[in-house]
Amino acid sequence: MVLSSNWGSRFSLNFLGRVVVSSVLVLISQFSLTFVPRYLPASSVAVQLSLSVLILLAITGIGRCCKKILQIRASAPAFVLFNIFFIWAVYICIVRKAVSGLMDVVFNGEIAFLIAGFFRILRSDPGFVSLESVSLNEATDTSACGEVESGTSRSSIICDHPIEETSASARTVRYCRTCKKYVMGFDHHCPAFGNCIGRKNHFLFMVLLVGFLITEVSYGNLSRDLTVSTKLFSLLQVLWQGVFLAWHIYCICYNIRTDEWINWKKYPEFQVPAQLQSDEAYAVTNFRNPYDKGIIQNFMEFLTD
Template identity: 45%
Template sequence: MENFGRRRKRRDPWRLIGRSTVSFVCVCLAQFVLYLISSFCPSSNIILPLVLSVMALVGMAAIGRKFKRLFGLRGSAPAFVFANLLFIWCAYAIVIRQAVSSLLDIVFNIELIMLQIGLYRSVILSGDPGFVNYKPPHENPDSLSNNETHPEESERLVSDQECPSDESPLLLQRVRYCKHCDAHVKGFDHHCPAFGNCIGQNNHLLFSILIAGFITAEACYILGASQILTSSKGKKVDWNEKLASSTMIFSILQVLWQGVFLAWHIYCVCFNIRTDEFIHWKKYPEFQHINVQPQSGETVTGMKFKNPYDKGILQNLKEFFDK
């Protein structure tokens, strides 16, 4: 079997168990803090607990980094995602399910099952995002930084270097290097810590579907929790209403950042650009457009961003879904 450039280390099962345990404990602590915030904040005001929850989670993240430096305790981002899904699912079964309609119950449970399967496929099975075989180039990389090199020639050299020798450089000119996986990935967008894997040509569509699935499941949960809180107005707030409130706050925070994240990826798909390319476009000569502006008899040369892969929204979408 060919080596596609990813140098995998043998995973120590005890280390995985330890990191998963740390992640599970962190999830329980975070949810407990949100529960305390919901207990001391009035249920009629959602803004205050949202603000306090953000501050608390940011503070816990900072404390967690210090513990990591002091004691070497490390968690697992995929295990953290799994644990949060499991916690929300349990809270739904115990508190929320009794107050929602059958349709909402079916949609929510189907979404959770699909998310678990998708995460299992992406994380546990470590799906191939588009790893490609790579041979180090014979050219001197320092020569690419020479400003006297013609832009088209520089683009050709970079494309030849970054493409595997057994496939066409023209087809694989968007092969990028991921330092986390120590591998070259076709259509590399970014490395996702939550999946423990790169997002590339082979799993970009699955990644987008999973993000949309998270948003849908969390929106269903928010709707169900709001029904619990609405029915308890004017009554003594019990522990189950507090749990519904705290988990609803957590879901709202998740939907907010995931919605922005999904919108960004929809933009990238529509305009055929990758996150890595957008952020680090100065590293890739094909995105560097020379801008010449004569002023007072002098030639002023500047560099600006230009996407050579944008073929129009319809064609970009067609290429994305055909991969």
Template identity: 45%
Template sequence: MVELHDRKKPAKWPDLIGRCIVSLILVLLTQSSQFLVPHFFSDLSFFIQLLLSAMMLLTVASAAGWCRRLLRVRSSAPAFVFFSVLFVWLVYIAFVRQDASLLMNLLFNGQIILLIFGLCRMLFSDPGLVSHNPSPSDAIPQSLVLEIDTHHQDIGLGDRLRCCPICKTYVKGFDHHCPAFGNCIGHKNYVLFMVLLFGFIWTEATYITCLSQYSAESELLDGDGARLEVNFSRKVARSTMLFSILQLLWQVAFFSWHVYCICFNIRTDEWIHWKRPKVQ
């Protein structure tokens, strides 16, 4: 075998902790912006609230990106995903759990635990990294397929070996680099990626179902001194429902895109660079 693959130098612990703190702040800002929609526009239709929620997400994302560049701080996309999942879980435990059935409680809590486990598994999974010892004459474009002698590597020319522009390493069956999962998606973890993506869709759908039942039941509650608490809990639940629906929309579209790629034997990187291999 040739020299071990090149990876970016792992960040030090103080840097990682700093990125996680920034990501946590971004999650709190995002969820706070979502809370403003049902708080100030509760009389509008649900569709209008959904549009306002999407606009708030874009505004917060743009403002957060500008502030991060101005302050020269970095965040962590996997940490943002983790804290977003954790926030939804806490909202469910605090407000929704008591009105959900035992079966729904077991189902949703189990889904969240599996999601967190899947995120950790994906973060440290091997996407299909291969060893490559570059020489000065190896100045080839990153989007081109790296041809390797099959006598030195157990990889054929039809295995779609490509260089990830983010990690600066060669990945067998490279599809794309997923910032949300903090890893490349390749031959070895593509199935895990699809399972995890489907898990997010299923969990979001389950959460929306639980929130719908909670909203229907909470509307029947009324009493002296309890109305403020009910209104606050409903607003928090409605804000997370809007956020979950927006997440579900792009996740379904993204999952459908990958199903399309599987059906037509094409990778995301190949489609972007218009490099579809011949079907073997």
């Protein structure tokens, strides 16, 4: 009981420390961005965005220093959540006064949706499966999707279901090294949401990503010149999230996961040996996607899975 109490106390202090560091970094980053339009009022948007990126990179460096000095690292989900609340507070205190009643209801609804969706995906089950339910092959097979620790030894394992399964999202069970768990239809581990993205929450992830983009674009249009610093922050978010959304739409259309695209050389079903030429010293392996059934069928499979 004493050991359990001490562990719970350390966990609480560590969690509280991560939350405090995250909130401080949000305040530093947001208030630092206020100096960009103040000291570069006549500069182009591109120049202001470039300087804003440098500021945010510097804030990231400060966060890493906190980890080394205080032995406490920031929490990415807490950082995302505090940014939502910060922009919402700026909206209520400044922007709301110049917004129509209808747009006020719409924007507050968007923020409420983001907060509700954020907590839901944070606590969601992406499709975790137990080790017993995974079909294991020999440890020497080269298509291992991860490693598990057994005592002091490590053994690579296979966690692929047969291609013939009807559901493309259920076709594979991959190992997430961050969560140290197996995930059905594993796409990637999302630090911002503090969870894996897999079969059971992939759709929610896409909806939330679109929701963030819509909310940030709405805020940029509503704030105009009232709060230039938070508008710059929202614009930066839109730029990288737009690319991120485009990437995931591409993956859905061609029925491939992020993990599979990056690590395809680990998975035999994506490998096709090329014919060895006379002047080549070793065989070349080409990529193929055996799960691609055409854009329409792939997209419908994602919606109905």
